[in-house]
Amino acid sequence: xxxxxxxxxxxxxxxxxxxxxxxxxxxxxxxxxxxxxxxxxxxxxxxxxxxxxxxxxxxxxxxxxxxxxxxxxxxxxxxxxxxxxxxxxxxxxxxxxxxxxxxxxxxxxxxxxxxx
Amino acid sequence: xxxxxxxxxxxxxxxxxxxxxxxxxxxxxxxxxxxxxxxxxxxxxxxxxxxxxxxxxxxxxxxxxxxxxxxxxxxxxxxxxxxxxxxxxxxxxxxxxxxxxxxxxxxxxxxx
Numbered sequence: 042x043x044x045x046x047x048x049x050x051x052x053x054x055x056x057x058x059x060x061x062x063x064x065x066x067x068x069x070x071x072x073x074x075x076x077x078x079x080x081x082x083x084x085x086x087x088x089x090x091x092x093x094x095x096x097x098x099x100x101x102x103x104x105x106x107x108x109x110x111x112x113x114x115x116x117x118x119x120x121x122x123x124x125x126x127x128x129x130x131x132x133x134x135x136x137x138x139x140x141x142x143x144x145x146x147x148x149x150x151x152x153x154x155x156x157x
Numbered sequence: 158x159x160x161x162x163x164x165x166x167x168x169x170x171x172x173x174x175x176x177x178x179x180x181x182x183x184x185x186x187x188x189x190x191x192x193x194x195x196x197x198x199x200x201x202x203x204x205x206x207x208x209x210x211x212x213x214x215x216x217x218x219x220x221x222x223x224x225x226x227x228x229x230x231x232x233x234x235x236x237x238x239x240x241x242x243x244x245x246x247x248x249x250x251x252x253x254x255x256x257x258x259x260x261x262x263x264x265x266x267x268x269x
Contacts, residue, residue, distance in 0.1 A: 049198050075258060084163070084250050084260035085201070130200060132258075144191055145258055147201045 049128060051152040060118040064131035064148045069112060073134035075145065076105060076116045078127045085130060088116070118153075126155045159185050161253050163261030170241055170268055178236045178264045180207075180251030186231035187253035192224075195248040195263075207234040241268040 054060045066074065072093040077085035089100045091107050091114075098105050104117040114131050129152075132145040160183040170176045180190055188209045193201040205226055206214040213226035223245075225237040238245050250263040 077260075082248075082263070082265070084161075084252075084263045087259065144203055144206055145252075146203070150200050 049150050049152045051154060053154045053156060054121050056123060056155050056157050057120055060116075060121045060125070060153055062116045062118075062129050062151045062153065064114040064116075064151075066112050066114055066131065066133045066148065067146065068133060068135050069109070071133040071135045071146075074105070074107060074114055075132045075134075076103075076114075077130045077132060077147075078125075079130060079150075080127045088129075121153070121155050123155050123157060126153055128152050159253070159259040161251065161259045161261040163251055163264055165264060166262060167265045168267070170266070172242055172268055173240055175237055175239045176241060176266060178238075178249055178251075178266075180234045180236070180253070180261050182232045182253045182259075185253070187234075188231060189253070190228060190234040191252045192226065192234075192236050193250045193252070195250060197248075201250060204236075209234075238266065241266075243268045 052060060075090045076088040078088050079085045089103050089105050091098045091105045096107050102119045106115045118125055128150045130150045131148040134145055162181045162183050164179045168176055190207040192204045194204050195201050203216050204219045204224060205216060207226045207228040209228045209231055215221045223239055225239060228234040246266055246268045248263050248265055250260055252258050252260045
């Protein structure tokens with residue numbers, strides 16, 4: 042049966058507002074980070090990535106901020122839309138930048154609920 | 158862009174039987190693929206790294222004899238859950254190590 046444990050933290054946001062999702066990563070040697078969006082019953086979908094030699098990167102309506110000093114990563118979603126409702130995971134790569142052979146370690150995830 | 162196809166999307170099997178899940182990279186070659194397991198309302202946990210032409214690398218605590226991985230070609234990795242138990246019911250997801258780490262759509266396994 043289903044394991045009993047902590048539920049995912051949830052961020053409720055009004056449609057049109059900005060969302061900020063936070064993530065603390067574990068390894069100071071990690072040099073590549075990715076944010077994923079996962080909808081119910083589906084696999085994770087790549088949103089945006091950032092290398093450790095950067096502290097900010099922008100995409101379409103999304104911005105990732107990296108603070109290596111405190112090992113903190115955040116994802117900002119501008120003008121949140123109902124389609125943004127999903128679970129968001131950060132992931133870190135503890136190897137060579139984008140090397141295909143290195144594995145990802147995922148954070149715990151945050152559920153975003155967009156209220157109309 | 159990189160596409161990873163996973164099949165089946167859902168499978169129900171009886172306790173004691175085995176079930177095979179396929180992961181294919183459709184438009185690129187992947188010498189390495191990854192298999193994850195996800196429980197409800199939980200994050201993804203890496204089970205093993207699938208290496209083309211060689212043995213898979215399993216994470217600590219994952220039974221290699223129970224979760225058989227075969228990566229016989231540059232575009233296909235399979236995960237076989239052997240002698241399935243209800244506790245093996247879960248969402249299994251694969252990814253291929255192309256740029257961006259593309260994930261498959263997942264397989265919902267229910268063991269009855």
